[in-house]
Amino acid sequence: MKLQAQRNKKEFDRFKKYSKQFPKRMNDFMMLVNLDMADQARQEIARAIPDPEFARYIDSLKPVLVAGSTEAALVSMENKSKVGDLDETTDVCFFVQDGKGNSAYGDYLIEQSPFVLGFVKLAPKGISMVTRRVTRDERAEVLEQNIEKRDELTDMQFECKDHLIKITESYIDVLFVLRRLEFGIPGMPNRPHWRRVAGNINKYAANALKKYSLFDDKSLPKPVAESISKEQELELADFQEVFN
Numbered sequence: 001m002k003l004q005a006q007r008n009k010k011e012f013d014r015f016k017k018y019s020k021q022f023p024k025r026m027n028d029f030m031m032l033v034n035l036d037m038a039d040q041a042r043q044e045i046a047r048a049i050p051d052p053e054f055a056r057y058i059d060s061l062k063p064v065l066v067a068g069s070t071e072a073a074l075v076s077m078e079n080k081s082k083v084g085d086l087d088e089t090t091d092v093c094f095f096v097q098d099g100k101g102n103s104a105y106g107d108y109l110i111e112q113s114p115f116v117l118g119f120v121k122l123a124p125k126g127i128s129m130v131t132r133r134v135t136r137d138e139r140a141e142v143l144e145q146n147i148e149k150r151d152e153l154t155d156m157q158f159e160c161k162d163h164l165i166k167i168t169e170s171y172i173d174v175l176f177v178l179r180r181l182e183f184g185i186p187g188m189p190n191r192p193h194w195r196r197v198a199g200n201i202n203k204y205a206a207n208a209l210k211k212y213s214l215f216d217d218k219s220l221p222k223p224v225a226e227s228i229s230k231e232q233e234l235e236l237a238d239f240q241e242v243f244n
Helices: 002-048 052-059 104-112 136-148 150-159 174-183 194-199 201-211 230-243
Strands: 061-066 072-076 080-082 091-097 122-124 127-133 164-166 169-172
Touching (some): 002 061, 002 072, 002 201, 052 061, 091 104, 091 136, 104 122, 104 150, 122 127, 127 174, 136 150, 174 194, 194 201
Parallel strands (some): 127 169
Antiparallel strands (some): 122 164
């Protein structure tokens, strides 16, 4: 009877300890499962887009956690690039207001966008460059338009020459590339990938649930990943509307 009581107490203590740890274990479990699903999606996309020219885009995709929750997402962590790393044969740039201050030249760059890379090398403070991947035919059209405005551009630059800084980096319009690869356009490959991911969510979940056990005495690995804010998560909701 005494031995049985000791066993019962041991089991009770074990259950009590487990119940205290369960809320944290549940959170860790959910984060691990969601991160694993996001990584499976990343691998699916890599298989769907084998083209070497888009390897940089694929490499930028990372599973992340959403701060203050157990949710995870797959996002591109590369939103800026040095101008020297961009491809002048297939990239064009747009200028956007990105801070305080304005000038006639800054307004001109915004209104006359796009430009081929290298055509505009100086910009006023508060103006940032955004780069998009286009076809060679589209770039040729942009170059033709730029050449027609060359003298006007030079005059605008001269008037603001004391307030200009050299352009050294550019934001990358990742969503623009995604849309084009997802649906395909003449001059660019058709590589449906996000729709494929959406159709395999249940499979990803089943695979992830086989890797981790919620009801177990064994410790779960610590979920490790970069985080995005709730505000950034809301931006992803707009992105999902494009591909649903």
